[in-house]
Ligand SMILES: Nc1ncnc2c1ncn2[C@@H]1O[C@H](COP(=O)(O)OP(=O)(O)OP(=O)(O)O)[C@@H](O)[C@H]1O
């Protein structure tokens with residue numbers, strides 16, 4: 001399983017230019033295709049769902065060209081698709097599947113529409129029923145009420161009234177409304193049940209109006225598509241930034257201090273999800289808004305407030321609130337979110353399961369969630385269920401100052417392929433100073449002093465290899481038995497307290513410094529499975545306010561994104577002398593010649609191994625302490641710690 005590990009964060013701030021809105025992109029593409037005349041579309045979203053719509057339109061004979069960047073030119077077909085028989089694969093793009101179903105059913109022709117397995121589990125029966133009322137001929141090719149579908153040419157009963165359910169997905173109503181102008185007759189659409197996600201219908205009506213079709217609305221229950229309505233290109237259409245995608249960054253600003261500004265949506269947006277900002281404000285976040293931007297900062301009190309909200313109007317952005325709830329000062333209730341169950345995955349179940357993994361207590365109901373934040377978040381591997389929003393939402397956990405693993409991160413391609421890159425640009429990671437170098441160069445001494453001066457945590461990674469060697473020797477395991485040593489390393493009962501190293505609760509601080517353990521450590525350290533078993537353990541030392549870590553592969557493997565990398569060395573002779581003096585001071589026996597030889601053999605083994613060898617990285621600063629004392633070496637490092645982290 002592919003995954004991405006997001007580093008622990010101190011906070012988030014900066015600016016993000018949002019990708020185009022998925023809802024607007026796919027609606028505008030279909031309207032431009034159905035319209036008379038050419039439409040220039042600026043800032044179209046580049047993502048899987050939009051690609052599915054573009055491919056489908058091309059298959060249907062609609063001509064479009066990509067211009068510079070994300071600008072497109074679509075040549076409208078005036079309501080008549082040139083290709084009258086086609087098979088369309090629409091992935092998991094609900095914003096392509098539902099509107100195309102309605103448009104093709106009313107356009108006339110022989111079409112087969114299918115998608116990925118999950119698309120075939122997402123209901124479409126209410127839309128098909130409404131289209132059948134209008135005389136459309138649609139067959140289910142799999143399960144009754146679900147895609148895939150076969151659409152046939154039919155003699156339509158144009159005009160009059162149609163009924164459609166509004167309480168499962170608002171996309172059914174959107175699809176009908178966008179397709180009905182193809183009939184040329186006045187049609188009244190009556191919504192059965194309480195219409196959910198009304199702001200998405202508002203987007204549909206607004207965009208239809210831009211393409212020349214004004215739908216009259218009586219409340220949210222009756223919609224009248226006028227007779228003789230025809231789509232006409234408005235010339236150029238600009239796609240707004242995606243307001244649902246904005247929610248992750250606004251939440252990051254609210255949780256992680258901010259200010260964090262998203263650009264591309266603002267006060268003038270036609271997307272309902274801009275109201276996510278109000279929800280955040282009710283949690284105490286400080287929100288500012290311009291025509292085309294929104295900015296979020298943490299509450300003045302520093303802590304987000306618990307909430308109990310009806311989130312029916314912002315079902316997608318509401319998922320972000322479920323994760324923001326982890327940072328609230330009490331239990332948070334998300335109500336009226338039943339539509340989550342028929343989205344990319346059953347989002348209520350998925351959210352509950354993953355929130356529990358990070359330590360939250362979650363109560364799950366048919367249409368609600370209650371999230372009680374844990375006293376301390378837990379490191380977890382988050383499953384994403386092929387749902388882009390699960391992946392993006394859970395990136396926020398890293399703002400709790402802990403590592404979070406996101407499985408299958410490429411699922412964000414559905415709507416935001418560059419999400420993790422944009423997130424990294426505004427993320428303030430917990431800083432790490434990586435000090436690598438050969439034996440007895442002074443890494444441990446310097447690292448501990450630098451950490452104390454900065455008030456940061458300190459990791460002596462070599463001690464972990466030493467403990468594995470000691471545990472192996474005690475258990476009678478040969479020091480080249482990779483599988484047995486890796487198993488020991490994975491479950492190492494080691495801990496560090498007050499400068500002491502404990503194995504099974506017993507102080508082994510002196511024992512692991514013996515020459516036997518030194519040699520043993522460098523032997524077990526060549527084994528890839530042992531190194532892999534210790535990887536996450538080392539990474540989890542990264543905690544606010546910062547970490548100084550020393551070893552051989554800290555800058556290359558453990559923390560390649562370290563804030564500062566130092567390669568600390570000294571001549572072999574001076575290192576041997578220092579080690580000799582160190583042992584003498586501890587009252588331990590030592591011999592200069594054999595010390596020098598052991599040290600050189602260890603260095604050679606560490607540098608020659610194929611996995612994570614000891615070497616100076618191109619981005620590491622060289623610190624040769626042969627003629628320096630400890631104070632000078634510590635000052636050298638401290639002077640290079642970036643002030644603005
Ligand atoms: N710049 C220096 N000048 C003189 N002595 C030093 C200097 N740096 C470290 N020392 C001394 O050298 C000895 C070895 O240092 P230390 O144990 O920190 O090295 P190390 O690189 O962590 O070794 P190892 O990799 O074997 O754990 C210590 O007694 C330490 O006080």
Ligand SMILES: Nc1ccn([C@@H]2O[C@H](COP(=O)(O)O)[C@@H](O)[C@H]2O)c(=O)n1
Nearest residue numbers: 461462463465521522525551552553606
């Ligand atoms: N990141 C590291 C740290 C250590 N090792 C191996 O462990 C041995 C002991 O380390 P000390 O720093 O305590 O001397 C060392 O010789 C290395 O073989 C490592 O591989 N990677």
